[in-house]
Every structure is written in C-alpha cells, then in structure tokens.
Amino acid sequence: MPRLEQVLADRERSLGSDHPDTLASRDNLANALHDMGRHQEAADLHQRNLTDYERILGPDHPDTLTSRNNLANALHDMGRHQEAADLHQRNLTDRERILGPDHPDTLTSRNNLALALHDMGRHQAAADLHQRNLTDRERILGPDHPDTLTSRNNLARVQAAAARTR
Secondary structure, three states: HHHHHHHHHHHHHHHHHOHHHHHHHHHHHHHHHHHHHHHHHHHHHHHHHHHHHHOOOOOOOOHHHHHHHHHHHHHHHOOOHHHHHHHHHOOOHHHHHHOOOHHHHHHHHHHHHHHHHHHHHOHHHHHHHHHHHHHHHHHHOOOOOHHHHHHHHHHHHHHHHHHHHO
C-alpha cells in the first residue's frame, strides 16, 4: 500500500488533485484499504472521490458511476445496507439510462443492488433482480461465463434464504 500512497502523492503534486489520473490513484488506494478490511477509511476516501468525480466529470460519467459503486460496496461491507442499496439503486437507474440495460456495468449494478437487498432481508426483491440478471447474462454472455455462473449462484443463495424465512 505504500506504493499506492506514493503514486497518489506524486500525481497530486505533478498533476493536481482534480486530474482524472489522480482520482484514479485515490480510487486504487481506497480499494486497497477496502480489501484490507479498513472499510471506514475506504468509505471516507471513496466519498471524497465521488464528490470530486461528480464535480469534475459530472454525475453521468462512467468513472463517476464506478466511484459511486465503490462507495456503496464499502458501505455495504460496513453493514450500512440501506445506504448501500440507495446508492446501488441510483447507479442502476443511471447505468440503464446511460449505458443501456445490457451493458456489463449495468448488470453489475443490478447484482450489487440485489446483494444489498438480500442482506436487508428483502429476499424476494433480491431474487427477482438476480433472476433478471441471470436471464440477461445467459443471453448476453452465455451460460458458462463466470459472471453468469455468479448470477446463478447468487440466485440460488437468495432462494435458499427466502425458503428458510417462510
């Protein structure tokens, strides 16, 4: 992680704090913090980055949408499922509008929203989203693509959870 911190410091110094490459470096550092389980630090950095992306590139830029997704994932892993679900819902709506319903990033947003809903105990809503994602991924990516297999697994998990709560 010291290298990521150094790259970020170097880019801030040479390119400025608003340069897209600097934002990308900050995002890389936040993702590394998240992977290390330092979720609050990651969320704080992702929030700063999202604010900057929205200001610099606008709310509809693909990098802004990725930044919002990363913040939502950090919040989700901190147990802040409603906040994560709200951000994932906004991202899904925006990605469907900007990228279209079949874009892989749109499918990822739908998957992430379903995961947040599942963790909130909203199993049927999660199952409905996972079923739609599975159908779309089979059609777009094929039945054996790793993302399709992930969707099949996620649907099975949420269906099992729903059956346990009946």
